Amino acid sequence: DIKPANLLLTSEEQIKLSDFGIAKLFGNTHMTADGGILGTADYMSPEQAMGQPATPRCDIYSLGSVLYALLAGRPPFVGKSLPEVIHKLRYDAPYPVRRFAPDTPEALEQLLESLLSKDPQDRVPTAIALAHRLQQIRDALTISTSNGDDSPHGNVTHGNSPHRGSLQPDSTPDFLTQDSALRHLRQADELASRETAAMPSDNIPVQESSASTHSELRTSSTHRESIPAFTQVSPQPASRHVRRESGWQRWGAALASVPLLVGLSAIVYWALRPPTAEQLASRIESQLDDDSPDAILHLESDVNLFLDRFPNDPHRESIEDLSDRIDALKWERRLILRARQMHSATDLSALEQALLNAIRLKDTDLSNAASHFQAIVDVYESTDGDSETAHGVAFARRQLEILNADIHSWTETRLELLHAKMTRAESLATDHPQEAAAIYRGILVLYADAPWAADIVQQARSRLQGLSQHVNSENASDN
Known part of the structure; x- marks a missing residue:
């Protein structure tokens, strides 16, 4: 061995x-x-x-x-x-x-x-x-x-x-x-x-x-x-030369080679040494700009190397999160591949089918997908099942964490956009009330059913009503 x-x-x-x-x-x-x-x-x-x-x-x-x-x-x-x-x-x-x-x-x-x-x-x-x-x-x-x-x-x-x-x-x-x-x-x-x-x-x-x-x-x-x-031409002169060579000359030549050997050893050591924790962490982080699944999976070797070699490094927590994400991606791909190999959806277990439905929702509705993963955790977490059930629940919990983080970021971005549109409508309300009303009505049509936009939708509805009353009162005055 x-x-x-x-x-x-x-x-x-x-x-x-x-x-x-x-x-x-x-x-x-x-x-x-x-x-x-x-x-x-x-x-x-x-x-x-x-x-x-x-x-x-x-x-x-x-x-x-x-x-x-x-x-x-x-x-x-x-x-x-x-x-x-x-x-x-x-x-x-x-x-x-x-x-x-x-x-x-x-x-x-x-x-x-x-x-x-x-x-x-x-x-x-x-x-x-x-x-x-x-x-x-x-x-x-x-x-x-x-x-x-x-x-x-x-x-x-x-x-x-x-x-x-x-x-x-x-x-x-x-x-x-x-x-x-x-x-x-x-x-x-x-x-x-x-x-x-x-x-x-x-x-x-x-x-x-x-x-x-x-x-x-x-x-x-x-x-x-x-x-x-x-072949030496004259062995005897050579032997006499060797005898004449003094001991201090031999020692001097040997000592003179020591710095060279030390220097070469240092060069080889520094050239062939594996990356430090900081170098490896920087290399991993520099590749996170591409957040695609394939790019994340490509980091698996470096991530495993870091976790194996640097168990007490300050970067370990973030690297472990990345490792969990890699595991989740691999588990997801195995499930999708298994589903493709099945003759029908009934060949999947109830847990596998629920997970597959939640995975498909991620591409169209993050909030709905998060709700499905939360339901899977609630239903199956307390079940005394086999290891596959435990893996499925762990996968659902990890997906829920990722989705909640993505939803928060996604929501913040869109709320900033809607606040900007509301500010624009307010600036138009006095001189161009029809344009302001159009913005308010658009917000109601697009986001009336979005829970994350409930506050802005309520504001848009209230201001649209106030704007309509103002326009009606002006029309009555003109008449």
């Missing part, structure tokens, strides 16, 4: 894999069942989520998920329930890691996409091949970073490989350019696709019973031996 919680870092900076409970279960045929799901969903491979037997490529996927989490600060897929995570695991593609860590090298992002492929055959085949690709990417980035360094000696080396950068005494340094570094990245991808073996380490135990592993190690050894190395 490869996941961050099972990876331990020793004081010698070695990674140890712990918790072999699942491995033990798989080794005991009396304790497992075909088709069962074992493992942590956040880091589980798609084939394990479907109950298929675990293979080495399942571990490759899990390791890719761990690498993704190290960069993004979250697993490839997040959700509020195990079924939701497993559904995403089986059918959805993870967000590119550079969405959360923008400065991740493109070659590393492509490698993660390979590790997280749904089809096991599209993944890097073995852990040794994966180590080889990571080493190649690191070497290419190191070469690119050190491009243009000057060396006081005629011998320039990178790492422990004598064939990289080693120069003969009469040769001149040939530093790799940015283009050649990019070629190294491409070669890493091409080489990994041709080889399944690379870089055996003394710290990595090799099982003698694995024929494929021995084959990979032999291929790697042959590959290293076939790489040409530069």
Whole structure:
């Protein structure tokens, strides 16, 4: 079960894999069942989520998920329930890691996409091949970073490989350019696709019973031996030069590299760190200008990430409200889809039919829709029903809260408009009474049955009557 919680870092900076409970279960045929799901969903491979037997490529996927989490600060897929995570695991593609860590090298992002492929055959085949690709990417980035360094000696080396950068005494340094570094990245991808073996380490135990592993190690050894190395013209002068080199020079060179390593480590940390609470909240809020359901649902990943990582942040309350809204939208869409799949309305439960009717009213009459949702809460809230009934009541209550907020905003806007029309009619009453009367009559026709406009309707009716009496009295005087 490869996941961050099972990876331990020793004081010698070695990674140890712990918790072999699942491995033990798989080794005991009396304790497992075909088709069962074992493992942590956040880091589980798609084939394990479907109950298929675990293979080495399942571990490759899990390791890719761990690498993704190290960069993004979250697993490839997040959700509020195990079924939701497993559904995403089986059918959805993870967000590119550079969405959360923008400065991740493109070659590393492509490698993660390979590790997280749904089809096991599209993944890097073995852990040794994966180590080889990571080493190649690191070497290419190191070469690119050190491009243009000057060396006081005629011998320039990178790492422990004598064939990289080693120069003969009469040769001149040939530093790799940015283009050649990019070629190294491409070669890493091409080489990994041709080889399944690379870089055996003394710290990595090799099982003698694995024929494929021995084959990979032999291929790697042959590959290293076939790489040409530069030959020294005169070994003895070189050895005398090494003996003459004083200890303080070696220490000075080592100490001089410390600031560079610290600086590079800081750059990598700040470049690859996941977003802060403030950054994530700002990113969510900046996308709320589009209040459409699709735009709101698109925020689900960021919202879940915020709630998972920042449980005590001041923005949490507003983010939780947004999460509730997302849940309501998803529940509504599932209900509508279920209704479309039914042969008739009678196939729906009474609660589902009532909810569907209330949902349809939202597009035409907010107040009436709110009344329907309130009635659903009143009728079904005290019912000792199943979990589906509880979900339906919770959905109705959330819809009621949203509608009441929308109705308040909608009402305020229209009341401002009607007050402006009433003011306009009053200004016309003296010199243009017919125009003023027309405005009052229009308000009565349009809003006589609107509860929210009852006060203005009453004022319009009263002023229309007063205006009519004034006009009648003037007509009587003229006669």
